[in-house]
Amino acid sequence: MTSLGGLLRRVLRTLLLGQSQIVLHSRVPCLQDRLDGIEELGLYLHIPFCRQICLYCPYNKELYRPGVASEYVRAVKREIDSYSPLLGQTPITSFYIGGGTPTTMLHSGLGEILEHVFRTFNIQCGIHMESHPNDLSQENLDVITSLGVEHLSLGVEALQDRHLRTLGRPYSAAQAREAVERATAAGFECVNADMIFALPGQTLNEVEQTGRELVELGVDQVAAYPLFTFPYTQLGRGSQADRSNNTGVLRRRKMLRVLERIFYAAGYERTSVWAFTRPGVAKYCSVTVPLYLGLGASAGSYLRDVFYLNTFQVSEYIQSLKQGRIPIALSLELSEPMQMAGWLYWRIYETRFKKSDFGKRFGRPFDAIYGRYFRPLSWLGLLSDDGDEVVLSPEGAYWLHVLEDLFSLQYVGQLWGVSQREPWPERVAL
Numbered sequence: 001m002t003s004l005g006g007l008l009r010r011v012l013r014t015l016l017l018g019q020s021q022i023v024l025h026s027r028v029p030c031l032q033d034r035l036d037g038i039e040e041l042g043l044y045l046h047i048p049f050c051r052q053i054c055l056y057c058p059y060n061k062e063l064y065r066p067g068v069a070s071e072y073v074r075a076v077k078r079e080i081d082s083y084s085p086l087l088g089q090t091p092i093t094s095f096y097i098g099g100g101t102p103t104t105m106l107h108s109g110l111g112e113i114l115e116h117v118f119r120t121f122n123i124q125c126g127i128h129m130e131s132h133p134n135d136l137s138q139e140n141l142d143v144i145t146s147l148g149v150e151h152l153s154l155g156v157e158a159l160q161d162r163h164l165r166t167l168g169r170p171y172s173a174a175q176a177r178e179a180v181e182r183a184t185a186a187g188f189e190c191v192n193a194d195m196i197f198a199l200p201g202q203t204l205n206e207v208e209q210t211g212r213e214l215v216e217l218g219v220d221q222v223a224a225y226p227l228f229t230f231p232y233t234q235l236g237r238g239s240q241a242d243r244s245n246n247t248g249v250l251r252r253r254k255m256l257r258v259l260e261r262i263f264y265a266a267g268y269e270r271t272s273v274w275a276f277t278r279p280g281v282a283k284y285c286s287v288t289v290p291l292y293l294g295l296g297a298s299a300g301s302y303l304r305d306v307f308y309l310n311t312f313q314v315s316e317y318i319q320s321l322k323q324g325r326i327p328i329a330l331s332l333e334l335s336e337p338m339q340m341a342g343w344l345y346w347r348i349y350e351t352r353f354k355k356s357d358f359g360k361r362f363g364r365p366f367d368a369i370y371g372r373y374f375r376p377l378s379w380l381g382l383l384s385d386d387g388d389e390v391v392l393s394p395e396g397a398y399w400l401h402v403l404e405d406l407f408s409l410q411y412v413g414q415l416w417g418v419s420q421r422e423p424w425p426e427r428v429a430l
């Protein structure tokens, strides 16, 4: 039986993309053709290891084991070598290391991978990297800065012991505060703290307390996400059985409003639906340029008219590179309407965009494609439109993102769910 969400997704896919299904196949695209003529690229590196597995986490990761980590280093270096002749001197203008937990490999090969990246590619930017509070001793922070990391994020998540316990985070609120203090004193261009709200039983006061404390601790940016429950995670399976702990969409809106008030009063600006950044600070974010190459197990790459994903299974990733095979598991050819919808998705996420940028990218006026959908949103006060710049109001940012979530969470959940079960799926239909 099709759910209401499923029906809406189908209608919108048909309206916006001209197709009722999106299908990824096991085909490996010819990369030389796709890379020709690209003027700049972003780079993403995935480190799929963590010291413990959190119940709610949708990302591709496994428990850290030193032996596997050292094989992973060799595999990533082989993958880098395979791209070297294709990329030549193409400038890399954005570099993001995510996970999992990249800091698990601080003393077991992360530096070796980065040296190889810098030796092989034409890197013209600093590094943005995710970290875990437990890994941020002063000694480790010194190593992180010496690797060239300029923007650091740490997963604080909550500043009340009871919520940290519910989330299964292996530190106390006091230890998280100390890690933030050390990070903000370490001289990074931007320190971002992640927090999760809409936790089971969380009060508005607790959300407020966490937001205020992060500002007082001096972080440059806060990324505040509502707790997403992906069906294939342990938390997702539990919440399907017991819905009493799920926070409704209106209460989540109320919590986000509490946070907006705190961050705006402290002078932070909204830089995405969920992120607030001090003015004058270059925001911490994932890859910042439209086209990027992903390295590592489960890394995705987006090369203008194709999107592809590496196999999620670390052992398969290592094995295929050992045998000289490309670790790509799934790819998706992107029609022009898909490229346009992808462009718009990220602009809505950033809460502002210029219609003229759409014109430059696609050679067609924005209003000719999307004007009929955006005009009513402007009448409803969900966005302002001065003829070129479109800025979403806080209400617009929230509700448009709820709508986007209907797609992205479903798609990510389905795609990652299948990819975590099967290393080489034949096809995945979204």
Ligand SMILES: C[S@@+](CC[C@H](N)C(=O)[O-])C[C@H]1O[C@@H](n2cnc3c(N)ncnc32)[C@H](O)[C@@H]1O
Pocket: 050, 056, 057, 058, 059, 098, 099, 100, 101, 130, 131, 132, 133, 154, 155, 156, 157, 194, 195, 196, 225, 226, 227, 228, 229, 230
């Ligand atoms: C890869 S983790 C950050 C680095 C490190 N692994 C850690 O946990 O500290 C990325 C961030 O995604 C957010 N996150 C993960 N699972 C989430 C979920 N189910 N709902 C909302 N946010 C989530 C958390 O804020 C987390 O800090």
Ligand code: SF4
Pocket: 049, 050, 051, 052, 053, 054, 057, 058, 059, 061, 099, 100, 101, 132, 155
């Ligand atoms: S939230 Fe972070 S530490 Fe926890 S399992 Fe996910 S990636 Fe690992």
